[in-house]
Amino acid sequence: MITSRRDRVLTYAVLLVFTVLALVPVLQVLSAALSSPGAAGPGLRLPDGLHLENFADAWTRGQFGQYLRSSVLVSVAVVVTAAVLSTLAAYAFGTMRFPGATVLFYLFVLGLTIPEEAVVIPLYYDFRGVGLLDTYWALVLPQVAQSVAFGTFWMRTYFAGSSQALIEAARCDGATSWGVLWRVLVPSGRPAITTMLVITFMWTWNEFLLALVMVTSDSRRTVPLGLAFFQGQHSSDTALLAAGAVLVATPVVLVYLFFQRRFVEGMLSGAIKE
């Protein structure tokens, strides 16, 4: 394409400005996390060295080691359970026809638009009623339910698009519907499944409101909540707070960098286009 020099300069200028804007808040936190406690503060400045001990400090004194343990536990439980349930449901919606399928599917789609704020109050009283408040169950079960709506919606598209001939062939070889799912469709659906896993992981890892409401003991707090409480108690301890923020963000950022394509496609699908 023929482009003028002016166009090119302008394009890079615009891109550069927004890249800087996108990076400044992140860099400011990173630099504070690497600064010595005395030198760290709000404002953008170069770190005065590589004070990695901030991370060790956050891990022990800031209890981030413990928060990370909770987060890993909850995330793994939610991601795995939601993935299995969504895959099963989407398999039914995508490859089988049965009365009520459409209505039930739209029920799930509706679930995508229901905000947490609309369910969190009853969830609190329900879980308190059965004595499960302040347990990992109170964090895992509601998040599985919320993730299942997206997972089913997402995986149905994959199953509906999967080769009907392949399914028929496997069936003629005597495979049951269960066998077709696990031995034929799931292995070839790895990209779609990966997308579902990384998106669910990000949501669960970053979840805040539910963790704030459902859990009260420090030992069961997930990292976002830990960071928020830490901010409330030691807001002047900038270096430690910054190190904590980096610890909270790193797992999701790593997953994002490795699976960027999957990540983006999953997040953009969230808009219901049927």
Next chain:
Amino acid sequence: MAWEAAARVRNRYRRRSPGEPRAVGYLYLLPALAVFVLLVLVPLGQSVWYSLFDWDGLTPATWAGLSNYTGLVTDPTLRAPFVHALVLLVFYALVPIAIGLLLAAAMSRVRVHGLTFFRTVLFLPQVLAMVVVAVAWRWIYAPDGVLNQVLRLVGLDGLTRSWLGDFTLALPAVGVAGTWVGFGLCMVLFLAGVQTIPRELYEAARLDGAGAWQEFRAVTLPALRPQVAVAATLTIVAGLRNFDLIYLTTSGGPGNSTAVPAYEVYHRAFETNQVGSAAAVGIALTALIFVLTVTVSRLVEGRER
């Protein structure tokens, strides 16, 4: 009866394809459906029920009819959060879409080197936990933070202030943090759309002597309509749901100048013991999200036809 229905289903589906009856679909559906109904739909129903009562969460509730809903209109402390939410949508949805269009349009005119790098960086804010975003932006707006640093650097010392503590500016300040989170998502969406526009359209526009703006109006924008709709839906829904950012930066303050419905739900239910009213806010918020989602998709589809 049930057996008869099952037999009917079996017969109906046996004809369609070999193999087992497709009523087995219900079995595959069951676990997900059970969890979804039990932990999303039932609580949603309970929220509606709660919203019809005056309840402090401890003593027995008293029937309130629709008064919690009329309160949304008549009570200024409940009306304000909805107004704030709509103001914030300008920052959460409109501005990110505009920036996204600008970036995508700029990139459509030139073959950009390092496209992957730019895309990765600009999308990054979207994957950060809101807690981290909140920490970062509290510092930006702090008295000795980046924003005031920059203002002092260019000699505008008079404008420096504690941004999140300012009654009129706290709301836009939080909004800008939301813009920061959202614009990369919009850009990536539009960029994907731009790449599907036939090159010939641009060449033709240029042969006709179209400038950058005319080219954008005539070629890029019309082609991106579906992507704009998706971006609007995503950013509006995310914006209205956004509790974390408000709670962690301003807690609705100063005064209640940054209170939004999502914050009000938590605040009323768990901090001031107005459970019924909180539930009503939650239900109203759900309705608002639903209506806006449907409206946006209708608007776009309607124009396409």
